[in-house]
Each structure stands twice: as C-alpha cells, then as structure tokens.
Amino acid sequence: MGIINKLGREIPEEANGKKLIPFKGAFSRKPQEKTVGRKIPIPKKPHEKKLLKSIREAIEKCGVKDGAHISFHHHLRDGDYVVNMVMEEIKRMGIKDVVLFPSALFPVHKPLVEMIEKGIIRRIEGSMNGPVGDACSHGKFHDICILRSHGGRVRAIKAGDIHIDCAFIAASAADEFGNATGVFGKSRFGPLGFSLVDSQYADKVVIITDNLVPYPCHPFTIESTNVDYVVKVDSIGDPNKIVSGTTRITRSPTRLKIAEYAVRFLDEAGIISDGFSFQTGAGGISLAATKFIGDIMRERGIKASFVLGGVTKLIVDLLNEGLINILLDGQLFDEAACDSLLNDSNHIEVSVELSYDIHSKGCIANMIDVAFLGATEVDFDFNVNVNTHSDGLLLHGIGGHQDAAAGAGITMITVPSFRNRLPILKEKVTTVTTPGETIDVVVTEMGIAINPGRKDLIKKMKNSTLPIMSIKDIYKKIIDITGKPAEPAFKDRVIALIEYRDGTIIDAVREVSE
Amino acid sequence: MSVNNLLSPQGGVCGRDEKSDCIAEIYAFDHLEIKIHSKVEKFFKEQIENTIKTVLKENGIKTAKVILKDNGALDWVIRARLECAIRRAT
Amino acid sequence: MKDRLRRTRLYIPGNNPSIMHNIAIFEADTVILDLEDAVAPPDKDAARILVKYALKNVDFGKTEKGVRINPLNTPYGKDDLEMAIENECEIIFLPKVENASDITNIEGYLGKREVWLAPIIESARGILNAPEIATASERIALLCFGAEDFTKDIGAERTREGKELFLARQMIVLAAKSAGIQASDTVFSDINDLDGLINETKLAKSLGFDGKGVIHPSQIKPIHEVFAPTEEEIDYAKKVLDAFKEAEEKGSGVVALGRKMIDKPVVERAKRIIKLAETMGLLKKEN
Numbered sequence: 001m002g003i004i005n006k007l008g009r010e011i012p013e014e015a016n017g018k019k020l021i022p023f024k025g026a027f028s029r030k031p032q033e034k035t036v037g038r039k040i041p042i043p044k045k046p047h048e049k050k051l052l053k054s055i056r057e058a059i060e061k062c063g064v065k066d067g068a069h070i071s072f073h074h075h076l077r078d079g080d081y082v083v084n085m086v087m088e089e090i091k092r093m094g095i096k097d098v099v100l101f102p103s104a105l106f107p108v109h110k111p112l113v114e115m116i117e118k119g120i121i122r123r124i125e126g127s128m129n130g131p132v133g134d135a136c137s138h139g140k141f142h143d144i145c146i147l148r149s150h151g152g153r154v155r156a157i158k159a160g161d162i163h164i165d166c167a168f169i170a171a172s173a174a175d176e177f178g179n180a181t182g183v184f185g186k187s188r189f190g191p192l193g194f195s196l197v198d199s200q201y202a203d204k205v206v207i208i209t210d211n212l213v214p215y216p217c218h219p220f221t222i223e224s225t226n227v228d229y230v231v232k233v234d235s236i237g238d239p240n241k242i243v244s245g246t247t248r249i250t251r252s253p254t255r256l257k258i259a260e261y262a263v264r265f266l267d268e269a270g271i272i273s274d275g276f277s278f279q280t281g282a283g284g285i286s287l288a289a290t291k292f293i294g295d296i297m298r299e300r301g302i303k304a305s306f307v308l309g310g311v312t313k314l315i316v317d318l319l320n321e322g323l324i325n326i327l328l329d330g331q332l333f334d335e336a337a338c339d340s341l342l343n344d345s346n347h348i349e350v351s352v353e354l355s356y357d358i359h360s361k362g363c364i365a366n367m368i369d370v371a372f373l374g375a376t377e378v379d380f381d382f383n384v385n386v387n388t389h390s391d392g393l394l395l396h397g398i399g400g401h402q403d404a405a406a407g408a409g410i411t412m413i414t415v416p417s418f419r420n421r422l423p424i425l426k427e428k429v430t431t432v433t434t435p436g437e438t439i440d441v442v443v444t445e446m447g448i449a450i451n452p453g454r455k456d457l458i459k460k461m462k463n464s465t466l467p468i469m470s471i472k473d474i475y476k477k478i479i480d481i482t483g484k485p486a487e488p489a490f491k492d493r494v495i496a497l498i499e500y501r502d503g504t505i506i507d508a509v510r511e512v513s514e
Numbered sequence: 515m516s517v518n519n520l521l522s523p524q525g526g527v528c529g530r531d532e533k534s535d536c537i538a539e540i541y542a543f544d545h546l547e548i549k550i551h552s553k554v555e556k557f558f559k560e561q562i563e564n565t566i567k568t569v570l571k572e573n574g575i576k577t578a579k580v581i582l583k584d585n586g587a588l589d590w591v592i593r594a595r596l597e598c599a600i601r602r603a604t
Numbered sequence: 605m606k607d608r609l610r611r612t613r614l615y616i617p618g619n620n621p622s623i624m625h626n627i628a629i630f631e632a633d634t635v636i637l638d639l640e641d642a643v644a645p646p647d648k649d650a651a652r653i654l655v656k657y658a659l660k661n662v663d664f665g666k667t668e669k670g671v672r673i674n675p676l677n678t679p680y681g682k683d684d685l686e687m688a689i690e691n692e693c694e695i696i697f698l699p700k701v702e703n704a705s706d707i708t709n710i711e712g713y714l715g716k717r718e719v720w721l722a723p724i725i726e727s728a729r730g731i732l733n734a735p736e737i738a739t740a741s742e743r744i745a746l747l748c749f750g751a752e753d754f755t756k757d758i759g760a761e762r763t764r765e766g767k768e769l770f771l772a773r774q775m776i777v778l779a780a781k782s783a784g785i786q787a788s789d790t791v792f793s794d795i796n797d798l799d800g801l802i803n804e805t806k807l808a809k810s811l812g813f814d815g816k817g818v819i820h821p822s823q824i825k826p827i828h829e830v831f832a833p834t835e836e837e838i839d840y841a842k843k844v845l846d847a848f849k850e851a852e853e854k855g856s857g858v859v860a861l862g863r864k865m866i867d868k869p870v871v872e873r874a875k876r877i878i879k880l881a882e883t884m885g886l887l888k889k890e891n
C-alpha cells in the first residue's frame with residue numbers, strides 16, 4: 001500500500017521506521033520545526049591533545065558501536081582512500097549495522113559492496129554510484145536507502161532527519177587541533193564545502209589528514225571549534241585521481257552541436273548580456289557550452305558577474321582573462337583550478353549550504369541565470385532522471401541537480417538524443433529525480449523543446465531558426481531511428497527512495513527483476 | 515533477391531565489435547536458431563529478432579543458425595551486417 | 605544540382621556505422637561515404653553493403669550524398685559503382701583519375717542516370733591531363749585534388765607551405781574553371797591544428813578553389829567561415845546585380861556600373877556571392 005505523490009509516482013508510507021512525506025511541488029513545503037543541534041560539548045582543558053595514533057583509536061574514542069551513523073565527504077572523488085580505510089577498520093573491530101551518510105560515492109568504494117552483503121553496512125543515505133548502486137538495485141541492503149541532492153543532504157542534517165554520530169573528514173592539511181583545509185598539500189582537492197555542515201552538527205568530528213602542519217593551519221575551512229580528534233595517515237588518496245591534469249572539452253561532434261544549440265538559444269533569448277551569471281560543471285557538453293559562452297563574451301566585450309562551479313581550468317582561464325568577475329567554487333576538478341583557488345582572491349570557496357540548501361536565505365542557485373545539467377532520461381512532462389539508467393539500475397547520485405534546477409533562471413538539460421540505441425526521451429521516466437516544473441529547456445542534437453509553462457521563452461524564440469519543436473516531436477524523430485524500447489521489469493520491493501531537496505519523497509526505486 | 519541459398523557449413527561472419535555496430539554470424543543448420551547477445555537486450559530483443567527473421571525471409575533462408583553480438587547497433591546496421599554474412603556464407 | 609555549394613566534402617569511413625547517423629548534424633555541403641582508402645581489402649564487401657543501407661536510411665539533411673568508389677580496375681570498383689547508382693547516390697568520387705578514358709569507362713555504366721561525377725586527381729599524369737579529364741563528361745561537377753598521393757607520386761616532400769603543390773593546385777583550378785565546373789582542394793590532415801587549416805583554406809580560396817576536403821567534422825565550420833563572402837564582396841555584388849536589373853529593365857544589352865562595363869561572368873559571380881551570403885545567414889533573402 002502506497003501513496004501517490006503529485007507526479008503520480010507511488011511511494012511507500014514509511015521507510016526505516018519513519019513516516020514519509022510525499023512530494024507536493026518544488027516550493028510547496030513550509031516546515032514548522034527548528035533545526036536540531038548537538039549536545040553542548042564538555043569543555044576541553046587547555047592544551048588538551050586531540051591528536052590520536054590511529055583510525056582505530058578515533059573510532060573507539062568516538063564511541064562508534066553497532067548501528068552507528070557515520071558521514072564522509074566526496075571531495076577526493078575516485079582517488080579517495082579514507083572511506084575504505086575507516087570502513088575496513090570498522091569491519092575489523094566487528095562493528096555492524098552501520099548507517100553511512102556519504103555526500104557521494106565513487107567506483108573506488110567497491111569494497112563497500114562486500115560489507116553491505118555481510119550486514120556491516122545496513123543502509124546508505126546520500127548518494128551512490130556504480131557498484132554500490134548496483135548492489136542496492138539487487139536488494140542487497142537491509143534497509144531502504146535514501147538518495148538526496150547536495151542541498152537536500154544539508155537540509156536533512158540540519159532538520160535532524162539525519163543524525164550523525166561521527167563525521168570523518170579527510171583534509172589535505174590540518175593542524176593537531178583540527179583546523180583543516182583541502183587547498184594545499186600533496187593530496188589537495190580544493191574546497192571542503194561538503195563537510196562544513198557535518199562538522200557543525202555531528203556528535204563527534206574526526207579530521208583525517210596526511211599532512212600535519214604547525215598550528216594554526218591556514219587557510220582553513222573546517223574550524224577546530226567543531227573538531228574532537230585528529231588522525232594522521234600516510235595518504236588520504238591518490239593525487240592522480242583526486243584532481244586530473246587537465247580536463248578536455250569534448251571532441252564529439254554530437255556533443256559540440258548540442259552545446260552550440262544551447263548557447264545559441266541563450267543568445268537569441270537575450271540571456272547572454274553584461275553581468276549575467278551561470279553554473280557550470282565538468283561534463284563534456286557543459287564544458288563546451290562554457291567555452292562557446294566565453295567566445296561570445298570575448299567578442300562582445302561583456303563580462304559575467306559570477307559563475308558557480310564545478311571549476312576547471314577552462315573557467316579559470318576565463319576568470320584570468322577578465323571575462324568573469326568572481327568565481328564561486330563548490331568543488332574543483334583539476335590542478336589549474338586548485339592553484340587558482342589558492343592564489344586568486346576572485347576565486348572563492350563556497351559551502352554547499354550556501355550554494356544549494358533550499359532553506360539558505362542566500363541560496364546561490366537562486367541567483368543564477370543559467371544552469372547546464374545532464375540526464376539519463378527526460379519525459380514528456382520534462383521530469384528528469386539522473387539516478388537510474390533505463391534498465392532501472394541505480395548508477396548515479398543526484399549531485400546538485402534538483403537544487404540548481406529549482407533555482408536557476410533557465411535550466412537547460414543538454415543531452416544526446418540517444419545513447420547506445422537507447423532514447424533519452426521517454427513517455428515517463430523510469431525514476432524521477434528532478435520535477436519537470438523546474439526544467440525549462442531540453443536540448444538534443446535532434447531538436448530543442450521548451451517547457452510549455454515557459455510562455456515567456458516560447459514568445460522570445462518565436463522567430464528562431466533553431467530546431468525548436470515539441471518534446472513529443474523530438475521523441476518521434478528519435479524513435480524512428482532507434483525503434484521503441486521495451487519497459488524494464490521490477491519487483492515490488494522498494495530498495496531506495498529519491499528525496500526531493502525539501503525532504504519530501506519524489507520517487508521510489510524498486511528492485512530490478514532479472 | 516536470389517532464391518537459391520545454400521549456406522555453407524563454415525558459414526559467414528560480418529561486422530565489428532565496436533560501439534553502434536554488431537557481429538552477425540550465420541551457419542547452415544537443420545532448423546532455425548537465433549541467438550542474440552546484446553547490451554540492449556532488455557529493450558530491443560524482440561525488434562532485433564524480427565529484423566533477423568525479415569532479412570532471412572528476404573534472402574529465402576528457412577533454416578540457419580544465426581548468432582548476433584550487438585553493441586547498440588541501429589536496425590539498418592544489423593540488416594547490413596547480416597546480409598553481408600549471408601553473402602559470405604553462400 | 606551541378607553547381608550547388610560544395611565548400612566542404614567530408615570523408616566518412618564506409619565501414620564505421622557509429623558516425624553515420626549524425627551526418628545531417630555535421631552540416632557539411634557534401635558527405636563522401638568512403639569505400640576506397642578508408643576500408644581494408646577484407647572489409648570492402650561489408651563496407652559496400654553498409655553504405656548501401658546508410659544511403660537508404662540515414663538522414664542527410666541538406667547534405668549532398670556522395671560515395672568514393674574503388675577504381676574500376678580493382679576487384680571492387682564495378683560493384684561499388686552499381687551499388688552507388690542504384691541507391692540514390694548523388695555524386696560519385698573517383699579516385700586516382702589519370703586520363704579522360706577513366707571517365708568515359710565509367711559513363712558506360714551510368715546509362716541515363718542522374719548522378720554527378722567528381723574525379724580526384726592524385727598523380728603527375730593526372731595533373732597534366734587535368735584539362736581533358738575536366739571536359740570528359742557533362743556529368744563532371746567537381747574536380748578534386750589529392751595531395752598526399754600526388755606528393756608521393758612525384759617524389760617530393762610534403763611541406764607546410766605547400767610550394768611543391770602550387771602548380772598542381774593551379775592546374776586543377778585552370779582545368780576546372782575553363783570547363784565551367786568547381787574545384788576542390790585537398791584535405792588538411794592535422795585535426796588539432798586549427799590555424800594551419802584556416803591558413804591553407806584561405807590559400808585555396810585565393811587560388812580560386814570552391815571548397816576543400818575534410819576529414820573531421822570539427823573542420824567544417826572553420827572552412828565555411830573562410831569561404832564566406834566579405835562585407836565588401838557582398839556590397840559590390842549587390843551593386844552589380846542592381847546594375848544588371850537596371851540594364852534588363854531598360855532592355856539594354858550592356859550592364860554598366862558607373863563608367864565601367866560589367867561582363868557576364870562578373871554578374872554570375874555576383875549572383876553566387878549573394879546566394880552564398882543568404883545561405884550563410886549573412887544576408888536576409890530578398891527577392
């Protein structure tokens with residue numbers, strides 16, 4: 001027995017012992033509660049030592065037991081060692097039924113699959129990727145997993161929906177009292193914005209670093225105010241996988257075409273003008289679109305007031321050229337971006353709370369004129385799926401998708417019309433991640449569709465020579481080429497929930513039937 | 515289209531193991547057997563099977579062993595590769 | 605159409621389906637599905653069949669459908685030709701053409717079919733015979749230059765400035781223009797060198813070429829931009845056409861711009877420039 005939410009998706013009434021609230025609209029929920037804080041800490045004595053000898057000692061001193069709730073950040077991406085190191089130790093200590101709150105997971109976290117199967121991890125809330133998502137789709141978790149956007153994770157922590165017993169925060173530099181940063185050190189990764197809220201709300205906070213520096217570590221993102229212990233290890237991650245040498249723009253003619261269409265659309269709609277702002281990422285199409293926007297800005301002598309990233313060398317070069325006033329950085333992806341964050345005062349680190357939390361009174365997403373986002377599927381109602389592929393397997397986290405889409409003046413989904421014969425457009429998406437009411441334009445190489453709700457955009461683009469058509473017409477063109485795919489089969493058992501950034505449930509993911 | 519199609523026992527193979535392509539193999543057999551291995555099996559198995567059957571019919575082939583290893587090839591690509599495999603097998 | 609825009613002719617390997625379904629997006633003027641150099645001998649039959657289906661199923665948009673067949677004196681040429689003409693190929697590219705008889709041999713297979721021919725000249729003998737090749741058939745719409753094989757043939761070294769190619773290039777242009785057909789320059793192989801591509805294309809345009817060979821879609825837009833008429837050229841063309849219209853209305857046989865007499869070829873050139881400008885969106889279509 002389930003409830004049908006506003007998008008017509010069936011969701012269970014409760015999960016993991018808690019009652020669920022169905023999605024009612026992107027800006028409909030008005031919470032009445034207060035934020036839930038932690039107990040006031042017992043004062044530290046002067047010069048009390050926080051430096052511990054090992055991860056094991058930290059786990060013991062933090063009182064991590066069976067059923068503990070533990071959190072991690074994902075700034076180290078696929079080069080991370082910390083999650084696996086901590087979980088290995090937890091396994092060795094015989095602790096089980098742990099609930100994990102990572103801000104995201106990557107293929108490197110494959111060792112967690114075995115722990116899931118053994119019940120060492122009973123569920124994951126936050127995000128999952130690759131092998132862990134695959135395990136979830138095959139029903140290997142004890143509980144129902146919950147996926148949240150970056151902003152949604154912050155909201156959940158502040159509202160007390162997530163209670164973190166112990167936050168393990170990897171840092172590329174820290175002092176022994178716990179001031180920590182990611183902007184310098186052999187394993188540097190840039191901002192530590194995803195961990196700020198963990199440091200403020202978790203019962204216990206442990207900094208794990210491979211680079212202990214004399215007090216006080218500066219600059220710092222995590223304040224020692226919130227830190228209980230510090231552990232030094234040999235290495236927190238693989239530098240080659242944490243940040244890449246360079247990120248390249250796509251060479252694929254299809255993706256370049258999509259980027260070209262997207263930027264022409266914005267230009268014709270009059271969006272690219274002096275002082276405008278946009279959000280960018282490291283995806284191929286997003287980078288190409290950024291480059292084309294840069295070309296236009298350069299040609300016309302206009303500047304962007306700010307850009308929110310997903311920062312790569314490409315954007316840093318535009319900043320250096322004077323085409324962008326300020327670069328706001330939530331996470332970065334390459335060496336050049338790292339250097340820029342450290343050295344350029346116009347390149348600023350911002351927390352995910354500021355950028356994306358729906359309750360942030362200064363939510364940066366709300367100020368952005370344009371966001372470029374991807375999708376695995378889009379449907380006739382403009383609902384977007386980024387979590388599952390058409391076969392129903394959970395393969396990606398939400399990232400900032402829901403947040404950026406809700407806030408941005410124009411949200412553009414830039415996607416190829418089909419991948420491996422599978423159409424990206426469908427009558428109904430397999431899983432709803434982001435509701436159609438927050439999606440404005442879908443750009444494929446076969447056609448561009450404007451959300452019928454955006455009558456202003458439709459009017460602006462009336463005389464455009466771009467291939468603008470209804471989303472159903474793009475779908476027909478695609479199906480003519482690929483043929484119509486069959487629908488995947490699912491079992492009844494719900495294995496994960498997609499939570500919207502306001503804490504309501506927008507969709508449920510069921511176990512795949514194979 | 516030629517009607518007399520004696521498929522040789524060593525059969526014919528055509529195609530590449532690459533994205534958007536497929537490898538079609540056809541051998542002489544005493545009944546019709548079609549084996550499909552595809553990345554998109556869950557979605558297009560029926561369509562691919564129908565395509566194969568259509569091509570066989572167009573070439574007057576009633577019995578054969580057909581193996582298709584598919585990497586998301588579009589319909590016309592499957593047809594082309596199978597037709598080539600048939601020609602190579604005759 | 606015989607003298608449609610052919611600023612770019614994009615080669616697509618004939619045995620590789622993955623890039624074929626995007627042909628319309630590339631917006632090349634002509635696409636050449638290549639059965640010759642891009643396909644190894646064991647795959648020639650597979651490529652021929654794949655190209656047959658591609659011609660029938662892929663959306664070419666505004667792009668002209670071309671096929672490069674193997675020479676007729678290979679085991680593959682005749683079958684390639686037959687496949688191409690039976691499947692609505694619009695223009696056939698003939699490699700390694702050396703004399704007029706190469707063309708007349710092919711004509712024998714074409715019957716009354718409507719299909720254009722584009723000989724590719726890639727050898728010393730071919731260059732020296734360019735005038736007779738260009739006039740060998742009414743079906744020839746485009747004369748192409750292939751520098752790679754040509755340089756090997758004459759034993760020269762390929763250089764960046766291409767001085768070893770100057771005479772050959774000019775011969776192609778002379779032969780083509782005196783026969784009233786288009787000339788297309790050789791491909792630029794370094795897809796990472798955008799500046800080099802633009803420079804070589806500017807050279808080709810200044811020599812009188814109407815277009816250039818392309819090996820990667822990323823080269824198309826830069827080449828189209830080089831071949832775009834300048835503002836001065838457009839303005840002058842407008843003046844010429846106005847003068848022409850005026851002369852027509854007066855019933856005069858002489859077209860004059862100020863004190864200068866304008867010959868027919870100048871008027872034709874002006875018409876082409878206006879048409880190109882309209883196609884490229886540089887000018888709104890008027891009459």
